[in-house]
Amino acid sequence: MPLNATLASVTQRIAERSRPYRTAYLERLEAARRKGAQRGALACTNLAHGFAAFPANDKLKLKEDKAPSLAIVSAYNDMLSAHQPFERFPQIIKDAAREAGAVAQFAGGSPAMCDGVTQGQAGMELSLFSRDAIAMATAIALSHNMFDAALYLGVCDKIVPGLLIGALHFGHLPAVFVPAGPMTSGMSNSDKVKIRQLYTAGKIGRAELLEAESKSYHGAGTCTFYGTANSNQMLMEAMGLHLPGAAFITPNTPLRDALTAAAAKQAAKITDLGTQYTPVGRMIDEKSIVNAIVALHATGGSTNHTLHLVAIAKAAGIVIDWDDFDKLSAVVPLITKIYPNGTADVNHFHAAGGTGFVLRELIDAGLMHDDVTTILGQGLRQHCKEPMLAAEGENGRPGIVTWHDAPAQSGDEGVLGTVAKPFAADGGLKLLQGNLGRAVIKISAVKPEHRVVEAPAVVFHSQEAFMAAFKAGQLDRDFVAVITFQGPRANGMPELHALTPALGILQDKGRHVALVTDGRMSGASGKVPAAIHVTPEVLGGGPLGRVRDGDIIRLDAEAGTLEAKVDATEWAARSQDSSDLSGNQHGMGRELFSLFRNAVGTAEEGGATFGLPPIFEKEKVTV
Template sequence: MSLNATLASVTRRIAERSRPYRTAYLARLDAARHEGVQRGALSCTNLAHGFAAFPANDKLKLKQDRAPSVAIVSSYNDMLSAHQPFERYPQIIRDAVREDGGVAQFAGGVPAMCDGITQGQTGMELSLFSRDAIAMGTAVALSHNMFDAALYLGVCDKIVPGLLIGALHFGHIPAVFVPAGPMTSGMTNSEKVKIRQLYTEGKIGRAELLEAESKSYHDAGTCTFYGTANSNQMLMEAMGLHLPGSAFITPNTPMRDALTAAAAKQALKITAQGQQYTPVGRLVDEKSIVNAIVALLATGGSTNHTLHLVAIAKAAGLVIDWDDFSKLSSVVPLVTRIYPNGTADVNHFHAAGGTGFVLRELIDAGLMHDDVMTILGQGLRAHATEPLFDEAGKVTWKATPKDSGDDTVLRPAANPFSADGGLKLLQGNLGRSVIKVSAVKHEHRAVQAPAIVFHSQEAFMKAFKAGELDKDFVAVLTFQGPRANGMPELHALTPALGILQDKGRHVALVTDGRMSGASGKVPAAIHVTPEVLAGGPLGFVRTGDMIRLDAEAGILEALVSEAEWASRTSETADLSGNQTGMGRELFSVFRASVSAAEEGGTSFGLPPVLENEKATV
């Protein structure tokens, strides 16, 4: 099937907009590549330091300047269930690489924090900035210039984007991303939501809530709902950075280990010394970025990627914005129903056909670029497959079944759950914002009600518990942007707003903060840009102003006369409490330099353009 016209147009727009920066990026990439193995650029003293502690056979290979060296960069820690499985991976990787004549070295670890643990806590204010810290940690790991390829071990919210941003700053080095997989299914999502609401209403206590949460999050692996962590895995598949079908294989199983070993061997094949040199900086181009956006939209993925994909693209010299997301969302069908957009979890999704089914359907519908570079070197259609063991016990791949295994979870593009991707751009006198409506019923997608302004989650919850919010209103939560307090996720509000909506109240949330992949049934205009601390007009709103949020029409505005609006100045707030404690003072440099949400919320910029390209910028 021919390529969808909107997809083609958006891709061209990105390429044209990005040309000066992409040209500069690729020039830098080519300049970093060394003829022969990368460590050949090191002095003898440098190199001796680099292999001093290695076994004799590996040391000999590294001395000879012929066998490729593969870096392992891992987010392993044993507190976080999603990352605990990575403890075993380095030895699996070393053995697999040795079998094929190379050497694998653990180059470095990167931090990994869990938004599930820090939700509603002070530590959440470090969350967004941890992405850039992870990118910096990746750069430190690779700075020794020893490596011909790298394996990146990561799963969750900021970790995978951070690893990929770091990898792209070493874009001459091939990259393979290696997931850990989801934990097995626990308590059903519908039961979990019910118990959380009962707790919020004061009908059960902390002991009952903790018991239920322990049944939901009960084993090694990532959380099974379709939040940012599992959206990350979908995007790595859509960009061709995973081995096909590897995202949602559960940890500590024979297939999981076999895929980890196979990923290590594939990394060797795509080094400059292998069969097909595939530098990650060329793999990630405008077409693969568009494929990632399409996969996000088609599966109802995390709104966090309206920041992360922008930042990832920027690291590769590419410029995307929310108009690109919005235009693609208008033509990309929603083909999955995974919690919070349905009741199924990612294990059900995987069993129904999973990532391979989604990729094939979108390619066949002309909604993805097949002619892209991937770690397999065969175009994206080669990733529309699923792994299995052959008769010899080795992992191989077969075509994904034509039919969905469960059409309440996964459907073909010709018969989707919705004709569009469920991510909308909102604009008006309050700024620009995104809203995820894939879980919002049509009757709740437009709300017009008086504003109640809050400067913190705590102030909102205090009003809710005092019974002051049992009415129609729009919660306007300000000073939640990256400059103000690091842009924490605001899920503490979700159960309370859900209770009010269930009681028949017309409610919505408008904020310059985040809600992420667990955005649910209440309409939430998030990432409002510019943020209030940067002079954004959301700071002009006063309690009692009528707010119109219309996701169908793409409108976000305060219904205030132009004269009154022009006369207002922004509200102020005491943010001194957000500056110190729980390590926040160490991240002050990020708050001072961070870009706007639509620019990725990053502390780094686009590559400086070449002299002969400056006239086109």
């Protein structure tokens, strides 16, 4: 199939808009490159410090400046179920690197917080900023200039974007991302939702709720719903940063270990010491960013990536905006049904055909760029595969992995569809615009009859205030909940997913309800229409701060509009609402992040604390 016309035009628009920044970025990338071993630039004292504690044979390899040195940058901790399996990975990687004639060092760790733990808590106000802190930690790990490539161990919400942003600031180094895989399936998602709503309605107690949640989140691995963590993994596959099909292999299995070892060997192949040099900064270009947006739409992925992909692109000198997301969503069909836009989890998705099936469908339909570079070389079609264990390992070593074409047919058409027979004609991620600003909405899980809501506003300055009103029985009516002062400058832009059960209860009772906020929702944004990331945020002078209780708000996800139906003269004369935000500035470490709140850009700019690469203007250079 020829390339889809909209895909081609959006890609061209991005390339033209980005050209000066991308050019500057690539110039800096080339300046940082050193042909041969990067550590060759180090003085003897520097190098001796860098390998002082190494085994003798590894130290000898590093002295000779001939063997690749691989950095391991890991977000391991054993509180996050998704990251607990990474405890074993460094040794697997080091052994595999030696087999490939390379050396691997644990270069550094990054923080990793779990939004599932901090949801609805003060700690959630550090969540978005943790992404840029992770990027900084990655930069510190790589700053020793000892390394010729890096393997990045991360899975969850802000962690993979943070690692990739950090990697792109060392874009002259090849990068291979190494996932841990999802936990095995537990309680069904539909049962979990019912129990949460029963608890919110006061019909069951905390003990019953905790028992249910423990059956849902029960072991090592990523949470199995299709939220931000698993969207991250899909996007790494679509950008060619994973070995094919690596995303959704469960932890602590022979195939998982074999993939981890194979990732190390692939990293050793693509350094500047060989003939397959593949720097991540050149690999991640305008086409690969567009491929990531397409994969997000086709799978009903997380709204958080309307921030994260913008920030990732920015780190590579590429400028994207929500118009790009909106235009692509209109032509990319939804071909998966994974919770929250279905009942199946990612294990069912993987068994039905998984990432290789999705990539092949999209490439064959002209909805993805095949002519991109991946960690395997040229062409994304190489990633339309699924891994299999060809041979068991001996003496505790990982086995051998081989790849086969993804299944020709879906193993479950209720979970994995095709471009010819999609679950929806578009990706379900929309741009909303109007006199309240610009926002995004995910409607893949919202039924058509709930996609247009026109009702009076009820304004809250916090999710706690909303929940107090709900529990007091004040919200049993049609209304639009307007939650303000939730943007990155105000309080770090926490997710407001804790509001979902309450809004879901009201919607199930026949009430017409919606949420409008300058905050975020979880990657598990569900059945209630939610206009989120409203930009500009209220603290930045955004018009959402002019809304008053009783104003009629129209949220129309079909037409793409978000407006307060208030007389224009009155609207223009209104003052901005205000709120005491002192409580958001301390406790749970929030005071340490005041610099982030002061420096952060808008949601549409990625909610980032860093800017585009400065343009080197040669005409300004004088002697």
